[in-house]
Amino acid sequence: MLDVKNIYKNFGDLKVLEGVSTQIAEGEVVAIIGASGSGKSTLLRCMNLLETPTFGEVWMDGKLLTPVDPYLHPEVIMASKTYKKLSAAGMSSEDAVAKIKAEDLINEKFSAAEGKEYRAEMKKIYDENHIDINLARQNMGMVFQQFNLFNNKSVLENVTLAPMKTRAKQMIKEGKSKKEVKEYFNGKAMALLNRIGLEDKANAYPSTLSGGQKQRIAIVRALAMEPKVMLFDEPTSALDPEMVGEVLDVMKGLAKEGMTMICVTHEMGFAREVADRVLFMHEGVIAESGTPDEIFNNPKHPKLQQFLGCVL
Amino acid sequence: MYLITMFEDMGKIFVKYWDLFLIKGVTATILLSLMTVFFGTVIGALLALVKISKIKPLKWLVNAIVEIIRGTPMLLQLYISTFLIPVIIPAMNELENKKILCISFTLILNSAAYVSEIIRSGIEAVDKGQTEAARSLGLNGTTTMIQVVLPQAVKNILPALGNEFITVIKETSLASTFYVGELMTQYHVIVGKTHNSLPILMIIGIIYFVLNFVLSKLLGVFERRMKAHA
Numbered sequence: 001m002l003d004v005k006n007i008y009k010n011f012g013d014l015k016v017l018e019g020v021s022t023q024i025a026e027g028e029v030v031a032i033i034g035a036s037g038s039g040k041s042t043l044l045r046c047m048n049l050l051e052t053p054t055f056g057e058v059w060m061d062g063k064l065l066t067p068v069d070p071y072l073h074p075e076v077i078m079a080s081k082t083y084k085k086l087s088a089a090g091m092s093s094e095d096a097v098a099k100i101k102a103e104d105l106i107n108e109k110f111s112a113a114e115g116k117e118y119r120a121e122m123k124k125i126y127d128e129n130h131i132d133i134n135l136a137r138q139n140m141g142m143v144f145q146q147f148n149l150f151n152n153k154s155v156l157e158n159v160t161l162a163p164m165k166t167r168a169k170q171m172i173k174e175g176k177s178k179k180e181v182k183e184y185f186n187g188k189a190m191a192l193l194n195r196i197g198l199e200d201k202a203n204a205y206p207s208t209l210s211g212g213q214k215q216r217i218a219i220v221r222a223l224a225m226e227p228k229v230m231l232f233d234e235p236t237s238a239l240d241p242e243m244v245g246e247v248l249d250v251m252k253g254l255a256k257e258g259m260t261m262i263c264v265t266h267e268m269g270f271a272r273e274v275a276d277r278v279l280f281m282h283e284g285v286i287a288e289s290g291t292p293d294e295i296f297n298n299p300k301h302p303k304l305q306q307f308l309g310c311v312l
Numbered sequence: 313m314y315l316i317t318m319f320e321d322m323g324k325i326f327v328k329y330w331d332l333f334l335i336k337g338v339t340a341t342i343l344l345s346l347m348t349v350f351f352g353t354v355i356g357a358l359l360a361l362v363k364i365s366k367i368k369p370l371k372w373l374v375n376a377i378v379e380i381i382r383g384t385p386m387l388l389q390l391y392i393s394t395f396l397i398p399v400i401i402p403a404m405n406e407l408e409n410k411k412i413l414c415i416s417f418t419l420i421l422n423s424a425a426y427v428s429e430i431i432r433s434g435i436e437a438v439d440k441g442q443t444e445a446a447r448s449l450g451l452n453g454t455t456t457m458i459q460v461v462l463p464q465a466v467k468n469i470l471p472a473l474g475n476e477f478i479t480v481i482k483e484t485s486l487a488s489t490f491y492v493g494e495l496m497t498q499y500h501v502i503v504g505k506t507h508n509s510l511p512i513l514m515i516i517g518i519i520y521f522v523l524n525f526v527l528s529k530l531l532g533v534f535e536r537r538m539k540a541h542a
Binding site: 048050134135136137138139140141142144146148149150151152153161162165166218221222225231 | 439441442444445446447448449450451452455459460463464
C-alpha cells in the first residue's frame, strides 16, 4: 500500500534520514521506535510529504507522491549524458550505472546539462505515475503530537471541515442540496464523535478540552476523510499520564478494525501488543525490523539492546 | 503670568476659529487617516501575500520597497513624491488637486509598508501545526489559508492595525508642509491671522491627543471583546 524507497532527508548540513526503504502492507500496523533524533518522526512526515525527501520516492497504491528520483530508475540514468560519456569511455552498462549511483554524478539541479532524453525520461515516469499530493493526503490521515486541532473552529467543524471542502462539491454536482450535504457530513461527524464518547463536546472549542479529548478528536478528524492509512506522530507524548490510556484505546480499536497504521511511538507496551511489525531507527536508517517478539525479546542490534534497556 | 495669558488666548482663538480647527482640520485629518489606513491595509495585505508567497523575484522587489520606505523619513518621501510623481506622470500637472493626490499616494504606500509587516508577522505567528494539520487532511494551500490560518491571524493583526491607525493620524501632520488642509495646516492658516503661535499649537495638541486617546480606548475595548470570544 505504502512504498518508501530509499529516502534521504537533509536539513541543511544535518543528515536526518540516510536511505530508508520499507513497504507497508494493507491492514498492517507498524510501530517505529528509536531514540529522539533518530529520524523516526521525519520518516513519518516524509510519507505524506509534510517534509519533502531530499532523495528517494514515496509511492502509495502505485502512485508516485514525490518527484522522480533518477537513481531509482536505471532507464533514466541510461538516458543521461553522464552515462553516455562513461559508456563512450568503454565502461559496461552495469558498471556505469553503479558508478553514477555511488558517486552521485547526476547533477539534478542542472538537469538541463543531462540532455533532452534524460529530461524526457524523467517526465515520462512522472506523468505516468504522479498523483496530486492533496489527493494523496486525503487517503492518509495524520495525528500529531501537539494535536493541532483548528483553534478557530468548534469540535464539529474541526471534523467536518476537510470532508466538506474536498467532497461536498462532487456531491452537489450529483444533485444533492447544500443542506443535505452539510447534514450528511455533520451526521457522520457526530457518529464518529459518539464512538469516542465526545458527542456532547461537538459545539465546544478546542481551548476548553483536555489533551486526551483533543487527541481523540484529532484522530476522529483524520478518520472523517475515510483514509486508507493513518500516520501517528508520537500521539501520546504530549499527554498527561492519566490520559494516555484513552488515546491508546482508540488506536487499538482502529487496529482491530484492520486500519493500516504507522505509529511513531514511545509506548513500548502499545508497540508490543498492537504492532505487526516494529522498526527500530538509529542515526537515520532502519537499524532493525521485525515482529514485536523479535524486537523486544530478542534484539540483535547493540543500539536496540541499549535503547530497550533504557525504556523498558 | 504668561501661562494665564496663554490660556486666555487659547480660549479666544478657539472661539473665533473653532470651525477651522474642528470642522476643517479634524475632518480633513480623519478623512486622510481613514483613507490612508483603508487603502494602506488593502495594499499592505497584498504585499504581505507576496511576502509569504514563493515567487522569489516578486518577494525581493516587495521587500526592497518596504525596506526603503521604512528606512527613510516620511517627510523626505513626501517631498520626493510631490516632485517626482508629476515628472513621471505629466498628466498629473493638469489636475487641480495633484498635491493631495501625491501626498495621499505617499501616505498610503508608507502605511502599506508597515501594514504588510504587521500582516506578515500576524500570519507567521499562527502555529505551523495548524497549517500542517489542514494540509495533512488534503486541503490545498488556499483553503488552509482562508479557513484556518487567516481567521487566527486576524486576532494577531487587528490590535496592531489599530496602533497603525493612531500612528497614521499623527503622521498626517507632516502633510501640513504642503498645506493640504488637515489639522496641522490650520496652524499655519490661523497663525497667519493672529501671529500668536503657542496657543494655537496647544489647541491642536489637545485635539490630536483627544482623538488618539479616544481611539486607543475604543481599540482597547474592542481587543478585550475579541479576547473574550477567542
